[in-house]
Amino acid sequence: MSTKTLGPVRRKFQPWTDPAAKPLIEFRNVIKRFGDFTAVNDVSLGIYEREFFALLGPSGCGKTTLMRMVAGFDDPTTGDVLLAGQSVKGLPPYSRPVNMMFQSYALFPHMSVEKNIAFGLEMDRLPKGEIAARVEEMLKLVKLESFAKRKPHQLSGGQRQRVALARSLAKKPKVLLLDEPLGALDRKLREETQFELMDLQMTLGMTFLIVTHDQEEAMTVADRIAVMDHGKLIQVATPSEIYEQPISRYVADFIGDVNIIEGRVESAAPVVTIVSEAAGTRVEVNSDTAVNAGDTVYFAIRPEKIAISPDAPAETGVNALSGTVFDIGYLGDVSVFHVRLDGGRTIRATVANRHRLIDRPISWDDRVWLTWGRDSGVVLTR
Structure with a gap:
């Protein structure tokens, strides 16, 4: 498949929106305990054929335990795991149509690249001709044809990763x-x-399930992401939904950078008005979040959604904050401004460096205004 077709195909691939679609992998009310510790706490989740799905969360959140239950290294304490509609509970790893690529790659150091790739096929006692053809196909797929005779210690880290993937x-x-x-x-x-x-996953038409704690990695590769914490699923959605419409402060804070302003609801939908004494401003948000006047809520806004200027806006009492620049991070493509408000808290604003910078228009200790639009942030109730 040409890589030029991958974008349109990827955008149209949304089987989870089809009520008639059946998941390839299904977790049904899965609980996994190790002694008194609950690693996975009542998880129900469907992953579809040809989906690139990411389990994302901090260490100890249960994501690797979920993967190990698919692989067959662990069984649920209660609940069930299904593959293609059939329970795999109690089925040994070698009897499951799944394979696992480990972080350490686990290559055999005494074997060549081609022997490493052929190992599993030889254990299955496939004919020699079929093994040779499959190994050649895999070497071509990961672009390591010229490295077939090398040993793992003669390869770079990226090349070893490709060998493990091919195997x-x-x-x-x-x-x-x-x-x-x-x-x-x-x-x-x-x-x-x-x-x-x-590109490889789309070309092969396979289902990939990745475990990672790297937010950017999950956002880049996955069709959907499951954000986990303490053994529970917090939110399952597409990368853009996770980033732009987080359902809680935990998700908003875990995925990318965010400013969170606490306040009290003055009026509700379609425009939610929040009064924040801590920030010293009134926030107006286009939102259909179910809130009532007097509720305590949280306004979450990403740094790149905030405009920074030395000039005061026409209306200073709504969606506007003033403060002093006390830190600037130059990252090449963007500059990150840390602005300390008069009340003491810090707000981050990110500005794309569209032009080559010699002298900054805004520098340390400058008084600035931070402004944003009604559609720039979200209202969170938890």
Whole structure:
């Protein structure tokens, strides 16, 4: 498949919106306990065929335990895990049409690249001709044809990652499980590999399930993301929905940078008006969030949605804050401004560097105004 077609295909792929669609992987009220510790707490979730799905959360949130239950390394304490409509509870890993790529890659150091890829096929006692053809296909797929005879120690980290990926795909599983697969790569190579994984998954038409604590990685590769915390699913949605419409302060804060302003509802939908004494402003938001006058709520706004200027806006009492710049982070493509409000709290604003900077229009200790539109943020009730 040409990479030029991947974008349109990816945008149209939304089986989870079809009530008639059946998940390929299904967790039904799954609870997993280790002694007194509950690692997974009543999780129900469907993952669809050909979906690139990400389990995202901090260490200890239960995401790896969920993956291990798909792989067959753990069974639920209660509940069930289904694959293609059939329960796999108690089924050993080697009897499941899934394969797992580990963070450590787990390559055999004494074997060549081609032998590493062929290992699982040889264990299945496939004919030698079929094994050779499959290995050649995998080497071509990950662009390592010229490295077939090398040993793992003769490869770079990115090349070893490709060998592990090829070995995982060689048996043509229905589901590929990726456990923090890019954690050992440097940032630039990791970013390049993320896009290669996306294209590979679309080309093969396989279901990929990735576990990661890297928000940017999940946002880049996944069709949908499940944000987890303390064994529970907090929100399951597309990357854009997770980022632009988080359902709680936890999700808003975990995915990207965010400013959260606490306040009291003065009036409700279609325009929610919030009075924040702490920030010293009135916030107006186009929102259909179910709130009532007097409720305590939280206004969440991303730094890139905030405009920063030395000039006061026409209306200073609504969606506007003033303060002093006390820190600036220059990241090349963007500059991050930390503005300390008169009340003491800090607000972050991000500005794209569209032009080459020599002298900054706004610098340290400048008095500035921060403004935003009614559609720039969201109202959160928890």
